[in-house]
Amino acid sequence: MRVRLLESLLVIGSIGVTYVAAEAAFAFVGLRYIPLRLHAYLPEDIRVFAQSSKAGVLPRDPVLLLGDSYAQGYGDWLLESDPNRNGPFHSAHVIQRLSGRDVVALGESGAGSAEGMAAFPAIAYADASRAWVLRLPPPRVAVVYFYEGNDLNDNMNFLQRRVENPDAAGLAESIDRSIAAYPQALSVHSELGGYFPLLRFSARIVRRIYIELTSATARQGPGSDSAASAAQADPPNAVEIAGQAVKLSANLQSPALELTPPELARAALVYERSLALLRKLLPATPVLVVYLPAPLSSYRLLGPEASSQQYVAGRATRHPRERVAEASDAICGLIRAATIGQGAGFLDLRIAIRAASTSDLLHGPRDFKHFNRKGMEAMGQAVAARIDRPLKQDSCSQGAD
Numbered sequence: 001m002r003v004r005l006l007e008s009l010l011v012i013g014s015i016g017v018t019y020v021a022a023e024a025a026f027a028f029v030g031l032r033y034i035p036l037r038l039h040a041y042l043p044e045d046i047r048v049f050a051q052s053s054k055a056g057v058l059p060r061d062p063v064l065l066l067g068d069s070y071a072q073g074y075g076d077w078l079l080e081s082d083p084n085r086n087g088p089f090h091s092a093h094v095i096q097r098l099s100g101r102d103v104v105a106l107g108e109s110g111a112g113s114a115e116g117m118a119a120f121p122a123i124a125y126a127d128a129s130r131a132w133v134l135r136l137p138p139p140r141v142a143v144v145y146f147y148e149g150n151d152l153n154d155n156m157n158f159l160q161r162r163v164e165n166p167d168a169a170g171l172a173e174s175i176d177r178s179i180a181a182y183p184q185a186l187s188v189h190s191e192l193g194g195y196f197p198l199l200r201f202s203a204r205i206v207r208r209i210y211i212e213l214t215s216a217t218a219r220q221g222p223g224s225d226s227a228a229s230a231a232q233a234d235p236p237n238a239v240e241i242a243g244q245a246v247k248l249s250a251n252l253q254s255p256a257l258e259l260t261p262p263e264l265a266r267a268a269l270v271y272e273r274s275l276a277l278l279r280k281l282l283p284a285t286p287v288l289v290v291y292l293p294a295p296l297s298s299y300r301l302l303g304p305e306a307s308s309q310q311y312v313a314g315r316a317t318r319h320p321r322e323r324v325a326e327a328s329d330a331i332c333g334l335i336r337a338a339t340i341g342q343g344a345g346f347l348d349l350r351i352a353i354r355a356a357s358t359s360d361l362l363h364g365p366r367d368f369k370h371f372n373r374k375g376m377e378a379m380g381q382a383v384a385a386r387i388d389r390p391l392k393q394d395s396c397s398q399g400a401d
Contacts, residue, residue: 071107094380
């Protein structure tokens, strides 16, 4: 009996040692080689460590990218990448290559200012404080991608969903309270914290396979954005590229053409308060805000009217061409003023994008809501050139023609 007990303990010990070694190998090396098609199955608190825009699994003195799907890396470059590899597809990779610094992105599709600038970073650093080995270090610089195409629309949604009495006095204080409570509402903490990444990753894959094998639910159709765009019957947007007229799709994202001036002001206040909370979260970290143009603001428009995506039911989708430049400049001014008020740097990316768009198509042809590889490279180059001067505050450039 004693021999059998010792043999059993030896087997159990061997299994335990092998498992711990597998977890360590996965955490310190394997995460770096998880293919893109499997990134969605990684737990949120360790997904950032699988990003390939850094030298190893654990980032050192990183550049932190914050924002929505632009900071997440959506676009045709991602769609064209090999899903079975963990290759470059993102402005983060361009910034890393040009600056030599590790870059990590906390961007998430659909995020407005409250999520992308305040809630998601707060969740990530709360997870890091509980983690065992996979800890996100304080960044050398935080780069916020503000996207004029829908961030303010998302901020209006935040006001409607999360802020009580948004039309009452004391709106800034109400926004602060709502943003401060937001991370707890969004975060789903695992009891395992930052432990056992391989076990948690494997469990998610097994769970997904089980759901796919047992679920009889049909795949859902396109989301509301796609449905809304498809429902429009506007003519294509004509732009000039390399001296030629090029037809882009109708209903392109715009500089919030459908929002009224009072709505723009309230949405910009959500941005300003989100930036204030980011500065409190990372008090020793310089913040650079990069103003990203919408597709309609990125090119020289040729037609008398521009066709924009509809976010608010019942509002116009066709606008005089001149309104694009006016709205873009107005929003840039609001965001720049709020940025300077919080002591952050400001970079108007419209200069670089408009220069690049004179000769190349920077969006699509599959995804016209985001930059393609040429657009990502133009953005990454402009940001990389400012990494060592993050607090410089540019003026707003001239908008679209």
